Amino acid sequence: MEDRKLTVRAVERALDILMCFTQNSELGLTEIAGMIGLHKSTVHRLMTTLEEKAFVVRDAATEKYRLGIKVWELSTHLSQSDDPAVLLLPAMERLRDRLGETVSLYLRDGKDRLRIQAVQSNQAIRRVAQVGARLPLTVGASSKVLVAFAAPADQEELLNDPDWAELVKGGSYVRQLQDIRERGYATSIEEREPGAAAVAVPIVNRNGRVAAALSVSGPVSRLSSETLNEFAPVLIEAAREMGLMIP
Structure with a gap:
């Protein structure tokens, strides 16, 4: 039983290491150890195994690690029949062409939001949105949408979370969520x-x-408050059509 616990713990730690790369594309041993709270020697042993299995690659010059080819191989076998990132891409491209700005698609993951798809603006000055980026759920238009329209139980759990105390204090944030709905x-x-x-x-x-959550973003030099409000009906209609594509 003890061996099984140790094995499961090793798997959990290896997965924690891989999850570190959702925040950075390249990481050193010390950085990874600090992020997951383990001793460097323990992390080194796990990284050696992950490297042998091609889940990570080590750059000999910088001594930093990045994700390996096995992660890419696994991703190519994801089911695409009901994957919003695949299903909605053509509609997102049409929306980008119509409005001229970067279009992004986000899912809620716990207390974060994850950008699962993005179509970059074709303009010279633009906002580049990185697919796979994990962002806080406490700030930003997409975050507010995901919280405002979350199931009541999920929203209550978020608003009662100690990490959200300062944000919720005073009631202005809750009123803002009501306005968004x-x-x-x-x-x-x-x-x-x-x-x-x-x-x-x-x-x-x-x-x-x-x-x-579907968003359009760009530089403030082009997206004033008035422009954002003008874009909103276009996004609402696009989101309605996209929703019909998702089971």
Whole structure:
């Protein structure tokens, strides 16, 4: 029984290591050890195994690690029949062409949001959205949409989380969520990233559940508050059509 516990713990630690690469593309041994709270010698043993199995690659010059080819091989076998990132890509491209700005698709993952798809603007000055980026759920237009339209039990759990105490204190954030539900969209100007603005809407699937958040973002020099509000009806209609594609 003890051996089994040790084996399971080793698997958990190896998965924790791989999850570190959702935040950075290259990491050193010390960085990984600090991120998951393990001794460097323990991390080194796990990294050696992951490297042997091609889940990570070590750069001999920098002594940093990056994800290996096995991760890519696994990703190519993901089911695409009901994957929003695949199903909605053509519609996202049409929306990008219509509005001229970067279009992103987000899912909620615990207290974070995960960008699962993005179509970059073709303009010279643009906001580049990295697919796979994990961002806090406490700030930004897409975050507010995912919280505002979350199931009541999920929303209550988030708002009662100790990490959210300062955000919720005073009631202005909760009132903002109510306004977003009434309007059907959220906007943000330089909330998370200086010089960037965004508008986001929920995508509701055929079962009436919020499946994702759809956003359009770009530089504040082009996306004023007025422009964001003008974009909102276009996004709402696009999200309605996208929702019909998702089971």
